Amino acid sequence: MSEVKNILLVGVGGQGTILASKILTSGLIKAGYDVKMSEIHGMSQRGGSVSTQVRYGDKVYSPIVGKGSADVIVAFEEMEALRWLDHLKIGGKMVINDYRIQPVPVNLGAAEYPEGIIEHLKEKCEVLSFKAAEVATELGNPKAMNIVLLGALVKAMGLDEIDWDAEIEANVKAKFIDLNKKAFHAGYSL
Amino acid sequence: MKVIMSGNEATARGAWEGGARFASAYPGTPSTEILENMPQYGAECYSEWAPNEKVATEAAIGASIAGVRSFCAMKHVGMNVAADPIYTFAYTGVTGGFVMVVADDPGQHSSQNEQDNRNQAKAARLLMLEPSDSQESKDFMKKAFALSERFDMPVLFHVTTRTCHSKGLVELGDREEAEVPDYEPKIRKYVTAPANAKVLRATLEDRIAAAREFSNDCEFNRVEMFDTKIGVITSGISYQYAKETFGENASYLKLGLTFPMPDKLIKDFCSKVDKVYIVEEMDPYIEEFVKTLGIECTGKDVIPRFDELNTDIVRKAFLGVEPETYTTDMKTVVRPPALCAGCPHRGLFYALSKRKGIMITGDIGCYTLGMAAPLNALHSCICMGASISQGHGASIAFRDAGKDTKVVSVIGDSTFFHTGVNSLMDAVYNSGSNLSIILDNRITGMTGHQQNPGTGYTLMGKEAPEVDIPALCKAIGVKEDNIITVNPNHLDEVNAALDKLLPKDEPCVLITRWPCVLKKFSQQDIDEFPTLHKTQCVIDQDKCKNCKMCVKTGCPALISTKEKVVIDKTSCNGCTVCKQVCPFKAIEEVTR
Ligand SMILES: Cc1ncc(C[n+]2csc(CCOP(=O)(O)OP(=O)(O)O)c2C)c(N)n1
Ligand code: SF4
Ligand code: SF4
Ligand code: SF4
Numbered sequence: 217m218s219e220v221k222n223i224l225l226v227g228v229g230g231q232g233t234i235l236a237s238k239i240l241t242s243g244l245i246k247a248g249y250d251v252k253m254s255e256i257h258g259m260s261q262r263g264g265s266v267s268t269q270v271r272y273g274d275k276v277y278s279p280i281v282g283k284g285s286a287d288v289i290v291a292f293e294e295m296e297a298l299r300w301l302d303h304l305k306i307g308g309k310m311v312i313n314d315y316r317i318q319p320v321p322v323n324l325g326a327a328e329y330p331e332g333i334i335e336h337l338k339e340k341c342e343v344l345s346f347k348a349a350e351v352a353t354e355l356g357n358p359k360a361m362n363i364v365l366l367g368a369l370v371k372a373m374g375l376d377e378i379d380w381d382a383e384i385e386a387n388v389k390a391k392f393i394d395l396n397k398k399a400f401h402a403g404y405s406l
Numbered sequence: 407m408k409v410i411m412s413g414n415e416a417t418a419r420g421a422w423e424g425g426a427r428f429a430s431a432y433p434g435t436p437s438t439e440i441l442e443n444m445p446q447y448g449a450e451c452y453s454e455w456a457p458n459e460k461v462a463t464e465a466a467i468g469a470s471i472a473g474v475r476s477f478c479a480m481k482h483v484g485m486n487v488a489a490d491p492i493y494t495f496a497y498t499g500v501t502g503g504f505v506m507v508v509a510d511d512p513g514q515h516s517s518q519n520e521q522d523n524r525n526q527a528k529a530a531r532l533l534m535l536e537p538s539d540s541q542e543s544k545d546f547m548k549k550a551f552a553l554s555e556r557f558d559m560p561v562l563f564h565v566t567t568r569t570c571h572s573k574g575l576v577e578l579g580d581r582e583e584a585e586v587p588d589y590e591p592k593i594r595k596y597v598t599a600p601a602n603a604k605v606l607r608a609t610l611e612d613r614i615a616a617a618r619e620f621s622n623d624c625e626f627n628r629v630e631m632f633d634t635k636i637g638v639i640t641s642g643i644s645y646q647y648a649k650e651t652f653g654e655n656a657s658y659l660k661l662g663l664t665f666p667m668p669d670k671l672i673k674d675f676c677s678k679v680d681k682v683y684i685v686e687e688m689d690p691y692i693e694e695f696v697k698t699l700g701i702e703c704t705g706k707d708v709i710p711r712f713d714e715l716n717t718d719i720v721r722k723a724f725l726g727v728e729p730e731t732y733t734t735d736m737k738t739v740v741r742p743p744a745l746c747a748g749c750p751h752r753g754l755f756y757a758l759s760k761r762k763g764i765m766i767t768g769d770i771g772c773y774t775l776g777m778a779a780p781l782n783a784l785h786s787c788i789c790m791g792a793s794i795s796q797g798h799g800a801s802i803a804f805r806d807a808g809k810d811t812k813v814v815s816v817i818g819d820s821t822f823f824h825t826g827v828n829s830l831m832d833a834v835y836n837s838g839s840n841l842s843i844i845l846d847n848r849i850t851g852m853t854g855h856q857q858n859p860g861t862g863y864t865l866m867g868k869e870a871p872e873v874d875i876p877a878l879c880k881a882i883g884v885k886e887d888n889i890i891t892v893n894p895n896h897l898d899e900v901n902a903a904l905d906k907l908l909p910k911d912e913p914c915v916l917i918t919r920w921p922c923v924l925k926k927f928s929q930q931d932i933d934e935f936p937t938l939h940k941t942q943c944v945i946d947q948d949k950c951k952n953c954k955m956c957v958k959t960g961c962p963a964l965i966s967t968k969e970k971v972v973i974d975k976t977s978c979n980g981c982t983v984c985k986q987v988c989p990f991k992a993i994e995e996v997t998r
Contacts, residue, residue: 228741245410245575252539253410254572256515259435260772260854260924261743263962277646279539279572282718284729299738302731319741323957323966324780327739340732 220273222281223373225365226300227292228317230262232362236290237268239366239387243378244272254279263320265296290369292348292362293317294333301337310337311368312345313361344368344406351402360392360399367403411576413569416540417479417507418443419576420547422451424503425584426477428469429453430462432824433853434481435516436570437509441479442856445866450581455856455865458790458824459484463491463506470504470560471596473587475551477563479507483789485523487825492560493530497606498596499558499613502584503551506532507563512687513714515567518770518787520712522688524564527665531610532562533617534665535626536642540574546626546662548579557617559610562665566687568643568714618666626662627671633657637679639672639692639703643715648685650717651724656683667695676701683724687715745775747963748979750847750920752781753894754816756959756983757901759783761908764812765800767840769793769826771818772851772922780958784816791825793817797840798833805839812908813840820850820858823873827882834883834913841907841914844875845894847922848931855925862930879915894918895981923979941980941995943973949992956984956993 223240225233237253244251249272257266269281286304290311291297297312304310312334321327334345346368352360363384370380381397388396411419417440421429429451431441444453456462459480469476480488485508492506508526511517527534535550537543543565550561594602621627636656640648645660659675661668676682676696684693684705693705708723709715722728745752755776758766768774768784769792777784786796797815804811817826822844830842850856857863860873876889888910892899900918907914921931927938945956950971957966963978964971973984973993985993 241410241573245408250575251410252572252574254568256567256571257435259516259743260851260922261746261749261775263741263746264743265741276574277649278643278717279568279574279646280716282716282729284731295738298734298736301734304732306730306732318965319739320744320779320960320962321739321742323962323964324960325954325966326779329739330736333736336734336736340734 220271220276221373222286222305223270223369224281224286224289224300224303225268225270225292226289226296227266228296229264229266231292232359233266233268233292235387236362236366237270239363239380239383240369241270242387243375243380243383244270246383247375247378250274250276252276252279265299267300288369288372290365292365295330297337298330298333301340304341309342309344309372311365311372312337312343313348313365314345315347315349315361344372346406348403352399355395355398355402357395360395363396363399364403367400368406371404371406408575408577410573411540411544412439412571412573413537413540413543413565414439414571415443416544416576417547417563417565418447419578420544421477421505422447423544423579423581424548424551425475425582426451426551427474427586428466428476429478430456430465431479432456432459432462432484433850433856434484434509435853436511436567437479437481437484437507437565438853438856439570440507441865453865455858457859459488460491463488466504467491467495470500470502472502472589474502475584476502477505477507480509481517482508482510482521482523483517483519484508485526487790489526489530492532494598494603495560496531497598497603497610500554500560501587503554505547505550505554505561505563507565509570510564510566510688512566518789520688522691523562524664524691525689527562527564528691531559531614532665533557533559534562534564534663536564536662536664537569538642538645538660538662539569540572540576542662543569544576544578548582551584557613557620559613559617564642564664566643614666618669621663621666621668622670624663627668628660628662629671629675630658630660631678634679636681636683637675638683638685639675639696640685641692642687644685644687647715647717647720651720661692664692667692669699672696673699673701685709685715685720688712742778743775744778744960744962745772746923746979747961747977748923748981750894750918750922750981751776751845752959752961752981753897753983754843754845754900754918755781755783756987757897757904758814761904763810764814764908767793767797767800767813767815769817769821770852771821773816773818773845776816778960780960790821791817791829794826794829794840794842795832797842798829798836798838801838801840802836814843815840816843816845818851819844819846819848819860819875820856822875823859827878830879830884830913830915831882838913839911841916843916843918846875846917846919847925848919849922849925851922851924855922863928875917876915884913884915888912888914889917891917891919894920895983897983897986939979940998942975942978942998943980943982943985943993943995945971945973946992946994949990951990951992953989955987955989959983959987
């Protein structure tokens with residue numbers, strides 16, 4: 217029995233973690249894995265911390281990625297990477313979008329956004345960080361940032377046997393397919 | 407082929423496969439998507455949003471008495487609202503199979519309390535099914551209708567946030583059509599006058615006894631024998647955590663039918679293992695039953711009685727092991743939810759936040775966030791519909807104690823239709839003096855934008871008559887002169903209405919009417935609110951004095967740093983509230 221693999225996609229509501237994880241899970245299912253995915257949602261407002269947990273292997277029981285067990289954490293926002301650090305498996309990898317979204321308490325002057333998160337995390341674990349928003353903007357639309365991150369995740373997990381272009385075609389609106397394919401490959405080749 | 411489905415999608419699919427023809431619900435996390443997934447089954451199963459859970463349950467009961475398989479769905483607290491009909495429907499039993507889907511929220515991901523409704527299945531005496539993943543959600547739901555008919559008992563289908571919102575692979579099946587009998591009145595079965603009800607109460611014991619026999623040997627309750635040093639009894643999502651914790655180092659009694667509890671099966675299983683562990687979330691529901699059988703077991707002495715479980719907690723509790731993790735001293739900042747940029751509730755709460763000496767009773771919905779900094783303009787939130795009744799009680803209490811504290815009650819449109827209408831009747835009938843503010847954002851916002859009796863559309867997408875809120879308030883007895891409707895984005899309009907209504911010593915109603923910015927606008931919305939999403943605001947940095955007054959509206963589109971304030975173009979929705987509060991006229995409205 218192959219070991220169950222754990223992936224966490226974390227970010228801020230509205231960043232597109234849901235589409236990225238949808239493409240990811242549909243690719244994993246095609247590859248024949250048992251897959252469970254957990255996504256707690258409930259409030260309509262955007263701007264809160266969000267996480268999607270994806271687990272795959274021969275047989276998966278719990279849908280929850282436990283502490284110290286994520287093979288890869290993809291953080292769509294810097295501080296969210298820090299928030300979820302304790303879920304990373306020792307020896308696991310962080311893919312971090314070098315991007316900040318200021319939370320309300322910082323806006324109101326009641327708290328300060330921590331400085332130097334990425335450097336701090338690099339001292340602890342393996343980190344791949346880059347400005348996904350800039351990569352996506354160069355391709356024509358900053359919103360494709362989520363798929364750039366998906367490309368980097370797929371590379372980090374070594375999931376090369378899956379036809380990801382086909383999955384993008386199946387899950388994305390027609391007019392965004394080209395952009396998203398480019399975004400995926402840009403992320404993959406980082 | 408297998409498809410990936412959330413537990414909620416799978417429950418909806420199971421209802422369709424099980425031959426359901428009628429579904430009614432009031433939205434509530436984590437149950438909402440069950441009914442949202444019903445319209446795809448079209449004419450084979452009618453589905454609707456009811457104004458509240460009691461009504462949804464009664465409508466589904468009516469369909470069952472009419473002979474069709476029916477179900478209702480709700481979040482855990484919804485079962486409190488629906489308790490009245492279901493406790494008595496348990497006596498009468500069903501004609502068409504009947505299922506009440508109740509979604510508990512251990513860990514309070516998005517709820518005002520945590521309650522273990524398995525206790526209510528026992529208290530009301532309902533058959534109870536507990537699926538542990540998406541496949542079982544589909545399979546159990548499909549079989550629930552026939553089960554209900556076989557034992558002549560309603561089924562409580564107990565799910566939790568994790569089963570509802572997790573996705574897993576599901577093998578689909580076909581629909582099983584159930585015949586609809588011709589109607590025959592069954593007065594002794596369905597008229598629960600005391601003489602009939604006493605008889606029904608006695609026969610209910612017989613029905614429970616038959617169901618208990620069944621539970622001892624049925625497909626819902628399964629034994630998995632591996633190592634017999636440990637025997638785990640578990641149900642629902644907890645089964646998954648137990649399996650991951652113990653693997654083949656323990657044997658399992660996995661329960662899916664948990665009322666009535668399978669006494670013989672439990673005794674038999676426990677006799678085959680050395681030690682018995684009970685793994686369950688929230689209350690010791692299984693554990694207490696096992697103990698009444700005189701069996702020693704370990705459960706809540708090591709597992710917490712509240713909050714959500716996971717494998718880490720179960721492993722630590724029984725095996726004493728904790729995962730090795732990276733640690734850090736660097737602190738993160740929380741991201742509390744906030745009213746959206748351009749939310750129509752912001753203008754009202756900003757205006758209320760400037761009034762002193764008032765008590766603001768609140769209710770449940772997006773507008774509960776009016777309590778958060780920097781607005782801090784909502785003082786209570788207990789349950790749906792409570793704002794106006796609480797406000798009435800408080801206003802009388804203040805009056806009789808000789809205090810001049812004025813009471814304002816804020817309530818959303820969907821919440822007003824849910825149970826706020828009765829509360830307003832109380833305030834009017836008993837000469838209260840609170841000012842009720844109905845925040846009509848043309849949708850049920852909090853739970854993801856469901857239609858309601860005021861929006862003009864149904865769940866199945868049909869046009870529908872709209873409740874006329876001012877006319878309804880007038881019919882209840884609020885004086886016409888005491889009912890004002892405003893655009894909450896216009897602070898001067900809101901303030902003028904507050905100035906007029908707050909000094910009055912009788913029930914008054916202020917209605918704020920502007921759509922939620924995340925709502926999918928109907929043609930009617932576009933006609934009624936022509937400026938929606940047409941403009942945005944920008945700060946003229948030459949005029950801005952960085953005084954931060956605009957930031958005090960709490961709009962998340964205003965990004966404030968030490969040096970300056972800017973408006974995030976991608977999120978501003980042009981409500982202009984910031985512009986109205988800027989003392990230096992530094993904010994301009996521009997077309998998008
Ligand atoms: C008894 C009960 N049923 C359902 C819910 C879930 N719920 C919380 S808020 C809400 C809707 C609020 O809608 P509305 O009053 O229109 O306010 P909005 O969110 O649009 O501001 C619902 C259904 C609940 N908390 N309690
Ligand atoms: S920035 Fe101003 S105009 Fe834009 S949504 Fe926020 S408060 Fe409204
Ligand atoms: S979802 Fe609608 S009602 Fe809720 S906070 Fe956002 S804009 Fe306001
Ligand atoms: S209120 Fe006006 S002057 Fe003050 S910070 Fe905001 S935009 Fe600048």
